[in-house]
Amino acid sequence: xxxxxxxxxxxxxxxxxxxxxxxxxxxxxxxxxxxxxxxxxxxxxxxxxxxxxxxxxxxxxxxxxxxxxxxxxxxxxxxxxxxxxxxxxxxxxxxxxxxxxxxxxxxxxxxxxxxxxxxxxxxxxxxxxxxxxxxxxxxxxxxxxxxxxxxxxxxxxxxxxxxxxxxxxxxxxxxxxxxxxxxxxxxxxxxxxxxxxxxxxxxxxxxxxxxxxxxxxxxxxxxxxxxxxxxxxxxxxxxxxxxxxxxxxxxxxxxxxxxxxxxxxxxxxxxxxxxxxxxxxxxxxxxxxxxxxxxxxxxxxxxxxxxxxxxxxxxxxxxxxxxxxxxxxxxxxxxxxxxxxxxxxxxxxxxxxxxxxxxxxxxxxxxxxxxxxxxxxxxxxxxxxxxxxxxxxxxxxxxxxx
Numbered sequence: 001x002x003x004x005x006x007x008x009x010x011x012x013x014x015x016x017x018x019x020x021x022x023x024x025x026x027x028x029x030x031x032x033x034x035x036x037x038x039x040x041x042x043x044x045x046x047x048x049x050x051x052x053x054x055x056x057x058x059x060x061x062x063x064x065x066x067x068x069x070x071x072x073x074x075x076x077x078x079x080x081x082x083x084x085x086x087x088x089x090x091x092x093x094x095x096x097x098x099x100x101x102x103x104x105x106x107x108x109x110x111x112x113x114x115x116x117x118x119x120x121x122x123x124x125x126x127x128x129x130x131x132x133x134x135x136x137x138x139x140x141x142x143x144x145x146x147x148x149x150x151x152x153x154x155x156x157x158x159x160x161x162x163x164x165x166x167x168x169x170x171x172x173x174x175x176x177x178x179x180x181x182x183x184x185x186x187x188x189x190x191x192x193x194x195x196x197x198x199x200x201x202x203x204x205x206x207x208x209x210x211x212x213x214x215x216x217x218x219x220x221x222x223x224x225x226x227x228x229x230x231x232x233x234x235x236x237x238x239x240x241x242x243x244x245x246x247x248x249x250x251x252x253x254x255x256x257x258x259x260x261x262x263x264x265x266x267x268x269x270x271x272x273x274x275x276x277x278x279x280x281x282x283x284x285x286x287x288x289x290x291x292x293x294x295x296x297x298x299x300x301x302x303x304x305x306x307x308x309x310x311x312x313x314x315x316x317x318x319x320x321x322x323x324x325x326x327x328x329x330x331x332x333x334x335x336x337x338x339x340x341x342x343x344x345x346x347x348x349x350x351x352x353x354x355x356x357x358x359x360x361x362x363x364x365x366x367x368x369x370x371x372x373x374x375x376x377x378x379x380x381x382x383x384x385x386x387x388x389x390x391x392x393x394x395x396x397x398x399x400x401x402x
Contacts, residue, residue, distance in 0.1 A: 099163055100157060100159050100160065100162050102116050102117050102120075103117065103157060118147060121163070126139045128170070129174050133178070134354065134355060142174055142177065145173060149169060175306055199214060202214050213232075213235055215228045219246045219268060219271075220264075220268050238280075238283035239290075241290070242276055242291070243378055244293070244317070246268055246272045246276075248269065249307065250310070253306060265312075266309075269310070270316045273320060281333075284328075285331045292324065292334070293382060294318075294321050294338075295378075296314045296315075296321070296337050297311075297314040297339055297340060298339050298340070298395060298401050299311040301315070301393070302401055318337055321337040322335075322393075326391065329390055334390040335390055336393075338378055338381070338393075338394050338396060340396050340397065343373070345371065362400070364398060364400070369397065373396055380394075
């Protein structure tokens with residue numbers, strides 16, 4: 001039975017686990033972790049300040065460089081030192097004054113008011129950013145950068161809006177930092193066009209006495225997909241099983257997603273599945289039999305921050321599965337879907353050992369999924385044992401989103 005399938009890109013999972021991670025850490029647990037890092041943090045602080053000043057000089061301009069230097073002055077006076085090494089996040093700092101009142105006093109020249117704001121939010125903001133970055137040192141650096149930005153820009157803040165402004169600006173900085181990291185570690189679909197593993201698999205299957213061949217096409221190109229399916233039919237027999245496993249992914253803020261990126265996600269992840277099914281359907285309908293298995297993602301079921309385009313396309317795959325199942329059932333064609341969770345592939349390993357270990361801890365079954373786990377799910381849907389199953393989504397995530 002000929003099968004057409006292409007490699008899958010799955011998303012990364014740090015953003016979705018941030019809230020879980022912060023909830024799992026108790027106040028005492030967070031404080032213990034925070035205190036254990038303080039000596040290292042203070043030693044690294046002067047190094048960071050030098051970096052901050054250099055970065056400000058190169059990319060931020062004179063005003064923000066001055067803000068960074070003001071943070072350095074606070075450190076020299078011991079004020080930032082208290083923020084970094086204090087044992088509790090101060091609720092005071094400025095007496096009973098509101099954040100906005102302290103900020104207005106700072107704008108009027110009272111630098112002690114800014115010190116009070118730093119004491120009030122320094123530790124809290126660091127722990128908040130650590131939930132995104134999973135790196136306490138980077139979180140401290142970014143907390144200081146957020147205050148430097150505030151000092152330099154001196155924005156007008158409405159009553160009740162200081163905390164929101166501070167946290168939103170810090171969050172935006174954290175997401176941009178993560179986006180830059182992901183850009184360095186991302187996979188290109190073009191890098192998969194000469195997949196040596198595919199050739200090795202063909203050789204392995206041939207040596208085992210099976211008939212196997214490799215065909216390649218850009219699933220976003222409907223004409224190329226139709227030609228691939230035609231060649232497959234000439235080499236073996238018409239396609240009776242389709243596994244739509246092609247996909248691209250990436251991370252970034254929604255407002256940073258260009259039209260070109262959005263169109264590419266849709267073209268590969270969603271239109272690619274449509275093109276492949278459309279090319280294979282004529283034979284299936286004429287024979288009144290066939291099986292289609294689409295690969296979605298847990299992000300298609302629940303959504304994912306900073307992976308809006310990817311999540312939308314994977315949600316579309318689920319809708320495509322259920323709609324096609326209803327339409328094609330009278331023709332004896334079954335359509336089902338597998339939604340993988342965190343799978344141990346090269347794309348996950350590039351996140352680093354620390355992140356991988358965290359993902360393992362947050363998966364109830366205590367391990368990452370394997371490609372074989374997903375293959376078994378696909379094989380089940382393709383088998384006669386699933387002969388009365390259609391329009392279903394099987395989540396294979398080790399309990400990650402239960």
